[in-house]
Each structure stands twice: as structure tokens, then as C-alpha cells.
Amino acid sequence: MRALGRWLTEHWIAVGSPLLLLVAWEWASATGLLREAFFPRPSTIAAHLRQLAADGTLWGHTAMTLIRIGWAFALAAVLGVSVGLAMGLWRQLRDGLDPVFAVIYPIPSVLFLPFVSFLVPPGEIALVVTTAVTSFFLIAFSTTQGVRQIDRLVVEAAVHYGARGWRLFATVLLPGALPLIFTGLRLGLGFALIVVVAVEIVAASRGLGALLWLSWQILKIEDMYATFFVIAFLGALLSYGLAAFRARLLPWVQDVAEP
Amino acid sequence: MAVLLPAALLVLWEICSRFAVVPPRYFPPPTTVGWVLVDRVVAGDLGAQSLVTLARLGSAFAIAALPGVLLGLLMGVARPLRDAVEPYIAFIFPVPKITLLPFLLIILGVGEPAFVLTGATSAFFQIVISTLGGVQTMDPRLLEVGRNYGARGARLFWKIILPAALPSIFTGLRLGLGLALVALVAVEFIAAKSGLGHLVYRHWQMLSTPEMYAAFALVGALGLLLTRGLRALQARVLAWQEEVGSL
Numbered sequence: 001m002r003a004l005g006r007w008l009t010e011h012w013i014a015v016g017s018p019l020l021l022l023v024a025w026e027w028a029s030a031t032g033l034l035r036e037a038f039f040p041r042p043s044t045i046a047a048h049l050r051q052l053a054a055d056g057t058l059w060g061h062t063a064m065t066l067i068r069i070g071w072a073f074a075l076a077a078v079l080g081v082s083v084g085l086a087m088g089l090w091r092q093l094r095d096g097l098d099p100v101f102a103v104i105y106p107i108p109s110v111l112f113l114p115f116v117s118f119l120v121p122p123g124e125i126a127l128v129v130t131t132a133v134t135s136f137f138l139i140a141f142s143t144t145q146g147v148r149q150i151d152r153l154v155v156e157a158a159v160h161y162g163a164r165g166w167r168l169f170a171t172v173l174l175p176g177a178l179p180l181i182f183t184g185l186r187l188g189l190g191f192a193l194i195v196v197v198a199v200e201i202v203a204a205s206r207g208l209g210a211l212l213w214l215s216w217q218i219l220k221i222e223d224m225y226a227t228f229f230v231i232a233f234l235g236a237l238l239s240y241g242l243a244a245f246r247a248r249l250l251p252w253v254q255d256v257a258e259p
Numbered sequence: 260m261a262v263l264l265p266a267a268l269l270v271l272w273e274i275c276s277r278f279a280v281v282p283p284r285y286f287p288p289p290t291t292v293g294w295v296l297v298d299r300v301v302a303g304d305l306g307a308q309s310l311v312t313l314a315r316l317g318s319a320f321a322i323a324a325l326p327g328v329l330l331g332l333l334m335g336v337a338r339p340l341r342d343a344v345e346p347y348i349a350f351i352f353p354v355p356k357i358t359l360l361p362f363l364l365i366i367l368g369v370g371e372p373a374f375v376l377t378g379a380t381s382a383f384f385q386i387v388i389s390t391l392g393g394v395q396t397m398d399p400r401l402l403e404v405g406r407n408y409g410a411r412g413a414r415l416f417w418k419i420i421l422p423a424a425l426p427s428i429f430t431g432l433r434l435g436l437g438l439a440l441v442a443l444v445a446v447e448f449i450a451a452k453s454g455l456g457h458l459v460y461r462h463w464q465m466l467s468t469p470e471m472y473a474a475f476a477l478v479g480a481l482g483l484l485l486t487r488g489l490r491a492l493q494a495r496v497l498a499w500q501e502e503v504g505s506l
Contacts, residue, residue: 011342013339013342013343014342014343014345014346016343017342017343017344017346017347018346018347018350038365038366092260093260095260095261095264096260096261096263096264096265097264098261099261099262099264099265100264100265100268102483102486102487103479103480103482103483104479105482105486106437106440106441106478106479106481106482106483106485106486107444107475107478107479107482108440108441108442108444108445108448108456108478110445110448110449111444111445111448111456111459111475111478113463114459114460114463114471115475118282118285118286118468190353193353193355194355194357195355197355197357197358198355198357198445198449201357201449202448202449209358212358212361213361215361216361216364216365219365221365224361224362224365228354228358228362231354231355231358232350232351232353232354235353235354235355236349236350236353238353239352239353240349240353
């Protein structure tokens with residue numbers, strides 16, 4: 001109780017400011033200062049959220065989105081770490097792929113949807129592969145960086161002690177690159193959420209992005225807000241949850257790309 | 260290698276497409292795409308649509324840059340403001356900005372302002388976060404030196420805090436511009452009826468693949484120009500900072 005009190009005196013502004021905004025919003029919409037058609041009251045939105053959750057609609061869409069993120073992330077992680085390690089170890093490959101990646105990377109992933117839908121069977125697989133594109137690049141870049149920033153002295157010492165080939169890789173290079181690999185994975189997972197929502201808006205009938213877009217098209221504004229909050233909650237969970245997870249898993253490293 | 264591998268990939272694609280190893284209808288040979296690109300940029304819609312995208316990007320960036328830097332700086336120096344605003348930044352930052360589009364479409368109506376603002380928000384939050392980070396991570400010794408030499412208030416801000424935060428501000432602007440481009444092209448792909456993103460979408464629907472790839476390549480070139488070009492500029496203008504970062 002006392003700890004809570006101390007925490008509150010420290011953070012009262014950070015807690016109070018969103019609460020104040022919600023109250024002000026509720027009041028402004030109720031009195032007609034804000035048009036309720038555009039800005040429904042927070043309490044109305046909460047009621048709609050409850051209802052969407054109660055009749056199961058929300059869970060179905062959320063599960064769909066999570067499954068897509070899971071597959072896309074797995075695909076991006078396996079390919080990204082492998083390609084990244086290879087690029088970190090072989091200079092020739094790095095020099096060759098660098099310009100290719102530099103051109104492809106800044107293209108928004110949703111634009112890959114047409115290309116991917118020619119490449120693999122359209123539908124679910126195309127959605128997942130498109131979602132994986134940006135994450136793949138982020139993970140590959142970070143992993144390459146991770147291998148390259150390993151202290152040369154450490155590698156030389158290991159070689160002098162007779163570590164070669166697989167042993168050198170598994171005991172020196174991989175652990176050395178791990179912190180940046182993790183950073184890449186974290187960024188990749190965050191981007192998978194961003195991209196999957198965009199892809200769902202364009203090309204899916206289920207999933208949170210699709211639900212958001214559909215709610216807009218049929219002007220169910222309250223459902224639109226409710227869906228938005230679920231997406232925002234997922235985003236916060238992914239980015240802050242993963243940062244906390246990393247702090248536990250790799251306590252000795254400082255994250256280079258803290259958002 | 261830097262020339263060889265990309266060239267080899269293009270040649271391989273060309274051969275596979277010419278000999279119909281891959282369906283040329285979906286994967287037209289790069290030379291065909293190249294001709295379409297040159298032809299359409301000079302005479303057709305590609306040039307005009309690129310300008311549309313660039314104009315949107317310029318407006319979005321102009322809207323986001325100054326308020327973003329200002330808010331970031333103010334949050335850096337005024338603790339209560341930081342406490343009050345940080346929850347919103349933390350809440351919105353990880354959200355895909357494209358989800359703001361339907362809200363803006365409802366409030367502002369379907370049109371340019373909604374498209375541009377979606378891109379601007381994307382840039383805005385990145386700029387705020389980078390600027391704030393720049394103020395927060397500055398070497399406290401610099402502040403002490405400034406104070407010891409009698410700098411207070413506005414002088415301390417202009418002479419010490421702002422120059423120390425400048426590299427981060429520039430990084431924020433650079434990343435923000437890139438994010439705005441990504442958001443805008445996605446918006447064009449989804450909702451707008453003009454711009455490079457829309458061209459990719461339309462030519463996909465009409466299955467005029469050479470045009471589709473040409474527009475796609477232009478988006479890539481634009482992104483490359485912005486990311487690499489600005490990074491080079493940053494390294495030049497802010498020559499005293501050590502590392503510009505790789506992304």
C-alpha cells in the first residue's frame with residue numbers, strides 16, 4: 001500500500017493525464033461539444049468492446065491476426081537469422097546482397113502483396129509471406145550487424161585456442177551476435193503487427209485490420225474505435241512485453257534500439 | 260560483388276522470363292519493365308504520379324517536422340509536460356499508423372487532408388521520440404559546464420541543449436521522412452486514387468505487370484534516395500557525431 005502511494009506521488013501526472021482526457025472526452029461527447037457521430041463516448045466504446053468480446057467476434061478476428069503474425073514472424077526469423085549470419089560471415093555475400101536489400105527494404109511491405117500473390121498461392125499464404133517481408137529485412141540487417149560488431153580480439157583469441165568451424169561459430173560468433181539478433185527479432189515482431197494490419201485492410205475478410213476497415217465501410221464507428229484499442233493494446237504488449245523479456249533473458253546488454 | 264550479384268539476379272530473371280521458365284505474364288523480363296519505366300516517366304503517368312506522391316510526402320513532412328521537434332524539446336526540458344504526454348506517445352507509437360486512416364477519413368472526409376495527415380502522424384511520433392531521446396541522453400557534464408560558466412534558461416538551451424540534441428533531431432527527421440513515405444504509399448495503395456502506391460494497385464488489378472513493376476521500382480528508388488541520401492547528408496552536416504546508424 002505504501003509502495004503504491006510512493007509510486008503514485010512519483011507518477012501522478014502520467015496516470016492523471018490520460019484519466020483526465022477520458023473524462024473530458026466523455027463529457028465533451030455527452031454535451032455535444034464533440035460530435036458523437038465521430039467521437040463516441042468512451043463508455044459507449046467500452047460497451048461495444050464488451051459486446052464484441054461477448055459474442056465472440058473479437059476473439060475470432062484477434063486469433064486470426066495473431067496466427068498470421070506468428071507464422072510470418074517464424075518465417076522471417078528463420079530466414080532472417082540464417083541470411084543475416086551468412087552475410088555477417090561472408091564478406092562477398094554481404095557486398096553482393098547489400099545493394100539489393102537497400103533498394104527493396106524501403107518499399108512498404110503492403111506493395112509486395114501483388115508480387116507475392118504471383119509467386120505463391122494467393123490467399124492465406126500470400127498474406128503471411130507479405131507480412132514477413134519487412135521483418136525479414138530487419139532481422140537480417142540486425143543479425144549481420146551483430147556478427148560484424150564482435151570484437152576481433154575475442155575471435156582471434158578463440159582461434160588461437162583452437163576453435164574452428166562449427167565450434168567457433170557456436171561458442172563465439174553466435175553468442176556474440178545474440179544481443180543484436182534479439183533486437184532484430186523484437187523490431188521484426190513489432191513490424192509484423194504493423195504490416196499484418198495493413199495487409200488485412202487490403203486483402204482479408206477476417207483479422208483485426210479487416211474488422212477495422214469493415215467497421216469503417218459500414219460506419220459502425222464505435223466498433224472501429226473498439227478495434228483500434230485492441231490493436232493498440234496488442235502493439236503495446238508486443239513492444240513493451242518483449243523489451244521486458246529481453247531484459248530478463250539478456251540482462252548484460254543494453255538494447256541499441258529502444259523505442 | 261556489389262555489381263555482380265544484382266546484375267546476375269537481373270540476368271537470371273531476364274532469361275527465365277524470356278524462355279518462359281517463369282510465367283512472363285506475371286514476371287515480365289526486366290528489360291521490358293525498364294523500357295516501360297523510361298517511356299512512362301517521360302511521357303505517361305508515372306512521372307506525374309511520382310510528383311503526386313512527392314507532394315504528399317512534402318506536405319506530410321512539413322506538417323510533422325516543426326511540431327515534432329518542438330514537442331520533443333519541450334518534453335526534454337519540462338519534466339511535468341513529459342509525464343503528461345508520454346503515456347499518449349507510448350500508446351500511439353507502436354500502433355500501425357494506417358489504422359488512423361479510417362478515423363481521419365471519417366472526421367475530415369475522403370480526400371487529401373486525411374491521406375497527408377496519416378503520413379504526418381507516422382513521422383511526427385518518430386520525430387518526437389528521437390528528439391526527446393537526444394535531450395535525455397545528452398552528456399550531463401555538458402550541462403554542468405554550461406551552468407558553471409553561467410548559462411541559464413534560454414542561453415543554456417540555445418548554446419548547450421539544442422546543439423547536443425541536434426544529431427538525434429536529424430536522425431528523427433530522417434527516420435520520420437522514411438516512415439511518412441511508407442505510410443503514404445500504403446495509404447495510396449489502400450484508399451487514394453492517385454500516386455505511386457495507387458499505380459501499383461491499379462496495374463495489379465488490371466494485370467498490366469510491366470507497369471506494375473515499373474511503379475514498384477520507382478517507389479524503391481525514391482526510398483533509396485531518401486534513406487541513403489539523407490544519411491550521407493547527415494554524416495556531412497553533423498560531421499562531429501560518431502555513428503549515423505545503419506537503418
